[in-house]
Amino acid sequence: MSGHVAPIKIFTPLRNELQNQRLFSGLARATHSSGQTYEELKRQCQQKGTLFEDCDFPANISSLFYSEKPPIPFVWKRPGVSMTLLRDPQFIVGGATRTDICQGDLGDCWLLAAIASLTLNEKTLARVVPQDQNFGPGYAGIFHFQFWQHNEWLDIVIDDRLPTFKDRLVFLHSAEHNEFWSALLEKAYAK
Template identity: 30%
Template sequence: MNPISGDDDTKAPQEELNDFWEKLITKKPGKVTNIFPSSLYANLLPPQRQPSPEKGRNAAESYEAAADECRARIQFTDPEFDIETDLREDKNCLEGLMSWYDDPLPPQAPVSPGRLGEALDTLAKSKLLDAPTLLVNLNTAAGLLDVPQPSDSDGPGSVHRIDWIFEKPSFTVDSYSSSDVKQGANGDCWFIAAVATICSNPSLMDKICVAKDADCQECGVYGFVFYRDGEWIWTVVDDNLYVRDQDFDSYGDDYDPTGAKERKYKKNNQTGSDALYFASCVDQNETWLPLLEKAYAKAHGDYNAIIGGISGEAVEDLTGGVTTKIKTNRILSKERLWKELKQVNKEFLFSASSPGSYGDDSDARQGLALSHAYSVIKAVDPKDEQGNEQRLVLIR
């Protein structure tokens, strides 16, 4: 007998193995949900994240812990998702770490009109090209390249803070509304549809946007919480946003001694919600949607990661609820579904999506754009002039 461990040293190996399995096997049925002892987590996790020895935290406890942690972190900036530096260098916030794999050749730097003119002028002086022809080509090139305007396919043109983009920025203007939301250049209609669905209940939006007060707006840092993998997580982002157009005279070829041209350019191209590259609010000074989208992209890794998805899953991420997918051609009880639809934004949240294009349906099918997501706003059943009940669903 070992006096320290109490084990019997005289047991044969098979006896030791049999004893091990006898102790491990239990007569009470159940599931093994944790292979490590609870005491191990006490030294690895912060106090509010310690699991109970008997059971895990419920959703309410998880939410409060994430919200409190988010508010505590609001005083810090966001070096983890620095889109300003990223736009000039790796573009990891836009496209992810593997973007280089799909584009083995580095993009060529754009040529400004001024530099093109200098090159052509040098050729003219060298008499290697015919001068009249050269002048025509130069004028044509100058007309085409006067002020480079990047298209959506080229990516955002610049990055600026909210107080630079908006004249009178406000996180919300007259609260949240489904009519506020506008999808930008990213293919995240599924997320935008989920947000529009939840906007009908401002209290749910307030639970997502947990740090947005005047102090947050002054320091330019905002906090949000999302439901991921069975618990609530917090995300903090700064107020730098992608702008569609590049800065005035970004190549240094336009002489503007008074700054009048630059002010006019900024007013027309880089001011208000319409200037943003990604999602924006309809009101030209409302900022909550682009900040929420940025936080959601950060939680997933980058903006490219939220291209394409299922709106029901986005509703789960925003509310902590459980989504159910219903195919309209496989409804078992239409009456039951209609009763639930009439409770939209009361007991249920609904979103919808249309199938991808096929056959001759290239643009729309029964009035809906294909491969697109929608939010269900209202369901009513008024009577027409003949007294017949009509079932109408308002979607956006």
């Protein structure tokens, strides 16, 4: 045994359980420049009777194209508020599934594949896409999503203004025309 110490091995099921505890527990760090959490920002909008506008990711071309000119003229619209063809927007319709994801005019199929794989695990999906969000009572034009980055959860807050052309979403959208979780998730990731 000449001073050799054998490494301690953790059984794979135990190691996986420890990783799951870390991934699915704990609060996400708020990332909005105001320092406020999603709940604080939403409550503030509800008290003022206003819809949230994200100053960190404004509804303009610079949020998407930096210095380039967009290929078509976008109009940023809120589901149900300014999308004239839509009367009943929903966050999730009948559960989130991989068929909710339709690629738009952006070449981000790698992101769409990752989003589709999220729908295969309800626990993971609920962590990334908090399910308590909607366009119904208490609607304030604000949504949030959580992303795992650099060994911590980040809570990304966005408004629900989405780029449209001729009243249709330009980028990721759902096969259900009144469902918006996937489009809003893509926007949060872009931010």
